[in-house]
Amino acid sequence: MKLIIQIPCYNEAASLPETLVALPRQIDGIDSIEILIIDDGSDDNTSGAARRFGVDHIVRHRTNRGLAAAFQSGINKALAEGADIIVNTDADNQYEGQDICKLVAPVLAGEADIVVGDRGVRDNAHFGPFKRLLQMFGSATVKRLSNTQITDAVSGFRAISRAAAQKINITSSFSYTTEMLIQAGRKRMAVVSVPIRTNGAIRPSRLFKSIPQFIINTAATMIRSYAMYNPLKVFALAGGIAALIGSAPILRFVYFYLIGHSNGHIQSLVIGGSLIVLGVVAIMFGAVADLVGRNRQLLEQSLERLRHVED
Incomplete structure (x- = not known):
């Protein structure tokens, strides 16, 4: 030893x-x-x-x-x-x-x-x-x-x-x-x-x-x-937060629309929609990053096997 x-x-x-x-x-x-x-x-x-x-x-x-x-x-x-x-x-x-x-x-x-x-x-x-x-x-x-x-x-x-x-x-x-x-x-x-x-x-x-x-x-x-090592969790959390924040101005627009006062509140719809899109994109990035992470794990396993061979 x-x-x-x-x-x-x-x-x-x-x-x-x-x-x-x-x-x-x-x-x-x-x-x-x-x-x-x-x-x-x-x-x-x-x-x-x-x-x-x-x-x-x-x-x-x-x-x-x-x-x-x-x-x-x-x-x-x-x-x-x-x-x-x-x-x-x-x-x-x-x-x-x-x-x-x-x-x-x-x-x-x-x-x-x-x-x-x-x-x-x-x-x-x-x-x-x-x-x-x-x-x-x-x-x-x-x-x-x-x-x-x-x-x-x-x-x-x-x-x-x-x-x-x-x-x-x-x-x-x-x-x-x-x-x-x-x-x-x-x-x-x-x-x-x-x-x-x-x-x-x-x-x-x-x-x-x-x-x-x-x-x-x-x-x-x-x-x-x-x-x-946890890309999907990190990006999904970030995307979920962005989408949750984006839902607030959209709900605000829906409220004013239902009571007949939608004029002048289009900016709420734009801001909320943009945040939700950003959230969805972040989650998609997380999925891609997770797949890249799987490839990294395969490379790490190959490196570990190489080190064993060198023994």
Whole structure:
């Protein structure tokens, strides 16, 4: 049983050594542990720092492509290197390395495909009140959209079985965390949480520059991911709302027509008719998008079979 610990990095030469030192070198049930660094276009010699500490694999992007792309590159490399379990952690030592034992335990026991480290957001001393509220609201939203029982949706501390990794295809340009859970829920994977420990932040996040930017990007990722896997539901809802709103001015016109005062109310008929047409068009787009989604599922299944063949 091979475990590969992957660490996406962007200018992490200063913090990476401490993170590497904290990683476990032996875990019960694991025959070998290897470390994979994804250098996402760093300009501070992050790769050099990784080599000095003897990491087993380094994947380097020529330019900074973002966390989601770095994560997917790591998954692809780990699968190619024969990983049976893949653990993703951060380079800034936010997560306690020894808790990797907790993460892999449900996968080893055959109880989970994906395990997410729960930072205990509600009581975490390293989080301020606003961040706690934001994290809890976001996790509750992702929990509903993904139909998974996850309480810390944006935690990057995760263990993934080989079979699950072969099915995951991240398309977001921002972060993999929420999209991965929505995919996992849609694909009926077993996803569980385990409590883990965290260390204090040593620097501001490099994923986003401000809280509003994080909220906007995360919300866009959730909407896009949910719409990708549930297009008919999303477009039918949008179309139904438009048609419902459009029915109001039409009913208004009918009322005035029945009492003999239809003159001057033609605009209600035009507006209502336009909204109903838009609603019907939206539902038709949803049907087409659903068919396209079925084709995407076939392509994903083909990619999964190809990955199995490459094994």
